[in-house]
Amino acid sequence: MTRLLLRADASPTIGVGHVARMVAFAEQARGLGWSVAFSGTLTGADWFAERLAELDVTVVDPTDPNDDEGLPRLVRKLGSDVVVVDHYGIGEVRPAVNAAGAALVSLEGGAFGRRAADVVVDSGFHSRPRPDDGSGVVLRGPRYAPIREQVLRARRLRAERVAEPGRPPEVVVVLGGGAVWREEVTRVLSRLRDTGLPFNADVVAHGDPDVPRAGTGQRFTVSRPDTRLPERLAAADLVVSAAGVTLLEACCIGVPIALVLLVDNQEAGYRAAVEQGFAVGLGRADTLHGATEALVRLLGDPAERRRLASVAADVVDGRGAKRVLEAVPAG
Secondary structure (H helix, E strand, C coil), rough: CCCCEECCCEEEECCCCHHHHHHHHHHHHHHHCCEEECCEECCHHHHHHHHHHCCCEECCCCCCCCCCCCHHHHHHHCCCCCEECCCCHHHCCCCHHHHCCCCEEEEEECEECCCCCCCEECCCCCCCCCCCCCCCEECHHHHCCCCCCCHHHHHHHHHHHHCCCCCCEEEECCCCCCCCCCCHHHHHHHHHHHHCCEEEEEEEEECCCCCCCCCCCCCEEEECCCCCHHHHCCCCCCCEEECCHHHHHHHHCCCCEEEEEEEEHHHHHHHHHHCCCCCCCEEECCCCCCCCHHHHHHHCCHHHHEEEEHHHHHHHCCCHHHHHHHCCCCC
16 A cells, blocks of 8 residues: 655645645545545644544644654654655755655745655646756646645536526635735725625635725625635635635636735746736735726626636646646656
């Protein structure tokens, strides 16, 4: 039996995207009959912890990112054959992981999280140069994005959805699973209010953002992140999102997306999504210049929303985790 070790962290600062990808790999690996262990923090990601438990994944104490021998030590202890690392703080560990008996799969986003590996995965929307560091297989593009089974079910729900003519658009606002974006969420809600158009906005956020007074025909409902986000996305007429893991999941589900540039490591994905025409850019989260005008166009144009949704669904098909594990060299 192949033994897989997953290494990632979640926290109120970095959000839960890294762990979401690990859940996708755990689901795929368990379907193949592999045993799976997870090492990392799960702060603020209780629903992913529950999913790992459902999959009978062994959760062990996280290794210290600054301890170069911590991960190889854990590999030897567990007898792991394959290690998947999705972490910006862990350095070059391939030689030590290989010496401990495992192949290394490393997820990166451009220079963020970059390290040499037997299999490198960058599931961003654009091709970017990468220095030759001796890595084995380099997989690029959204066809390698690891997508959870719940998201794939939401994709099927979306395909069956029938729009109700004449009702206000349903908008989902979600700027990641971190708790530090209170002001940015508040700013997005103000831009939505300023459109003057009717909508029902489901705001998924930590940090208790200030909700502006709604205009005529407008409604804001705020709730904390939970397990139902994919289903919420599937029922939306428009999603306002940051350009991280939620963008990939929203594309897979097939919904129209308005993007906020929240953090620097998402800039390349933000620009590629806007330039390739499957999302509309609202600008940087600290300014949102032109966001109100862009939201007016989207809220008032169902045909444009349908076009965006169709293009997005074609970009991410949801089979990325399978493709990545198939690329791991045989031990």
